[in-house]
Amino acid sequence: MTSTGSARTQDIPAAGSPLPNGHPAETQPSPAPVIPPPAPSFSVSATREVLVAALGFLEPRTLEAHSARDFCIWGLDGLTAIDPTLSVTETHPAPPTPLASAPSTAVAAEKASDASAQSPSVLTVLQGQTVIFSQPVPPADSNGAWAELVTAAMQAAWKQSSTLRDAGPDALLQGFFDELFNHLDPYSRYLAPAPALSDRTRRSGDTGTVGLTLGQSGRKIVIAAVNANGPAWEAGVDTGEHLVSVNGRTTHGQDAATVQSWLEGDNHTSITLGISSRGHRTTTVRLERTQVPPETVFASSDGPFTLLRVASFSTQTAEEVSQFLDQVVDDPTQTAPSTTSPGKKAAGIIIDLRGDRGGVLQQAVTTAALLLDHGVAVTTHGRNPLANHIWAVQGGDMTNGTPVVILVDGRTASAAEILASALADHRRAVVIGSETLGKGLVQVIGQMPNRGELFVTWSRNQAPLGWPIQGLGVMPQICTSLGTDSLQAQLAALREGHTLQGEAIQMARAARYPVPVAKILEIRKHCPAAIGSDSDMEAARALLSSPAAYRAALESVPDENSAPLH
Template sequence: MRPPRLPSGLTPAWRTRRVRAGVAALLLAVCLTASLGRAVAQTTLDGADQAAGTAAPDAGGFDPALSASVIGAGLRFMLPRTLEPYTAAQLALWGLNGLTAIDPSLLVSQQGGALRLTQGRLTLFVGPAPAAGDIEGWARSASAMAARAYGGSPTVRAAGAQAMLQSFFDEMFNHMDPYSRYVPPEPADAERDRRTGGAASAGISLVDGDRYPTISDVNANGPAWAAGVSAGWSVIEVDGRSTRGQPAAVVEGWMRGTAGTPLSLTLRGARGRQAGRSEGRSETRSVSLQRASVPPETVFAFRNDNILILRITGFAGDTAQEVSEFLDEATHQGSAKLKGVIIDLRGNRGGVLQQAVTTVALLLDRGVAVITRGRDPEANHVWSVAGGDLTDGAPIAILVDGRTASAAEVMAAALADQRRAVVIGSATLGKGLVQTIGQMPDGGELFVTWSRMLAPQGWPLQGLGVLPEICTAGGADQIANQMAALGGGHDLLEDALVEWRRSRAPLPSSRVLDLRANCPAAIGTDADLEVARTLVGDPTRYHAALVPPQDPNAPPE
């Protein structure tokens, strides 16, 4: 990932790769009443499911046993976890409408105790409807109907067996929520790689060069960074194999492999290459390192007037660690006390909830970060932190916009409700549902919404999002009026913020729209950063913007 463009007047705050013992201990000491592991649940398949998952497809190209295995595993995984209670019959019948979505001439119906699949006047399937709670029966029936549709409809055969399975789950989830989904095997592999850091590599990104691929970026979490590799150098050889004329994507593939295996690179320094000089005069060096799984780099830091600006693009496996390193460097570099911290979450679509909670723990001595509630008891948690504020109480401003979502909203809401930070920008997206992941017998994954996220004061993030204390969506005049009011010790949005924090799920859509109208969602601008810089340097305005919660002693409903 390439670092974002530096705002005017900022300089990079490059991280120190050595983490102070106190910071490392803090990360281990974060106290959560919920498990810090990823919210990933996996179905445990019995012997019959595993055998079905390895059955060979029939001659027609459709494997009924595998289809029944996946549908059955999906139903078993979903039924105890969905936000609302359903029966196997409801879910299966919704899913079977996916056949009609592929071929509108197909119709699935349940008449009395019989299931039917018809194509015009032709009956393709008829059989007894299983009991409403019979998971295996509905899985077998759904697979049998899919097999008849595959055999009787050229349109379905042209779409393919995987498309039928995809359509089954798509139609099922259309009746539930916008975030639950089925991911087929190949993209599921890619998504698992993304969550875990992918195949082991050097942590280098390449672009095509004149003769050799050129390093465009070095991930600070990877072994190449630790070995001193820099962007701008050309990769001449990988394990003794010449890269001359090879596409960058091919050479990146050569560098991937098993974690812990050795990798040898020959590099040529771009700084030695000038117009008119031959490549032979450029500096060449060899680097030996070990491949490693490299989580995506999600945190970028800049310094300005002793203010630390952290741009967090997402919450991945090492996000909290990256934040801790930058905070450690900022608070132990030089004798001047840190003037303030600005955390830019604009465009941050979320990621791993645990990482957002752990990042909150780096900035808050103690308190509730987020509450999750669902039908499954394992989905119900109060995520409390007992870490330690690494900034020593420095003012914190958080930038958000209409694209800020999910785990990023959790962080903004937690620090605002705890009066630890001032939120600046516009209303956020309002993605406050948590998914748990089930591994399917075909290698795919099922993402099922199983809990709602509530801010520490009990208001729902889903639909509502986060309302900033300072709204910049209305332009310069609105900003000027708000800053003037803050100078007098009053936040113009205080009444709206109190109403926001009094809200409780479920909220009617009309009420959500009324509340969000106080600061409509918008794309962030440079004005957000300017307001934040002013705020962290002005104690009067900063403390006026820390609007007290509606009742600090009342537990969430």
């Protein structure tokens, strides 16, 4: 808001003279000068090292072949993204115009044109209309020369643009890779050193703990959860027990957050816990702290059925699933009253993958191996020979053929889609829900000299029956996103031994890479992607309660003999 009127100045009394209230003014010491931190500088050598490493990592791994020239021309647009007054152009020398009436001149012009064609084009950086950098470009596949050229162009722009200097040197590399990857796919990306460190810490952790989550009951500390990946789980510590002491220090009267911090420390250091449960004396448990991956699998009961919710696929997800499946098979209250197969068989298992954005591919394959006797879980295909892999499983179904239902929705992606498609294609599980996200691309991680990281898409996932997951997603055997009436009709048909989703399932399984976008949309409209709802669980209970419907849903997916060849 702007005020109008005459400005007034306030007289400031000199030091020692009386103030308006009659008190003398105090003499204040002069404040110490504020020294601003040094402005970040552009490091030519560090930038060049990162670019050389990045170009060397990208060239053999991207799904489609591209040259160092392609990567660098794309990436230099990052300068414009930061400072719109900058622009980057590559100009090709134009041949001279020949004189048509003079044959000798035409011959000379042709020679000049040939010489011009052999002359390199020129990379130019402008600020407005002013040229601030211009240099001939090197051969398209010369990684080192292109890294030198980009570094020199960035340095010239850095000197001229205060906007770039305000953004900082990290922003130049971030902008370069952001623009480069805009030309590839949505999943390739660059993480600068700081976020890359945070991401590595999230993936593996850097402090030790014992895998307990604490709560509070009055003035007592209660064990609220035990991470199945931690040493406390292995030692038999259980939820509901009271944590009385940590290394001899009483927890009475402390808050849960404070005691939680006591549990953390350096890896492989010992910690002694005093634990008591109602009606029992305090026992002492000695544990060794370790890096505990985040818990990703959460089990509960739904009537006679076991529900396993898988939030993501971390380095220990398959082990967590294995532990819970052991409990399911060993628990007589969760076992079907009769079975013709040897060993105990549970009444049914519901694996909830709704909202699961994926994670470690190998963990999805290992989880599938817990439920399959043998077979291919997924194949990966890329330009780099190391990206081509057949992920086969063998060993045996640890649940003795227990009926399995998998819940998916429009947010189910990546490794979660691999698990769902593997079990469905082998007729080992029925998938219920809506079309999944359709992320069937795999990234490989490259460590850069500055401790940043490149995530580069280098392979495509193909389901056991040969169809690509990318774009298509997983077509459920029972679709819940078409409304209640449709769902009830589907379940009624399955109880009669046939399916209403058969055409959609056949279309999806018959697709082969590359699938046109129009074809993908045509397939996916048969079960539009949606957020999971209560109807998913209701359909799962209904299906598991009807052996005939469950069998018909399994058989709606073509078997290996009737499916099209890969």
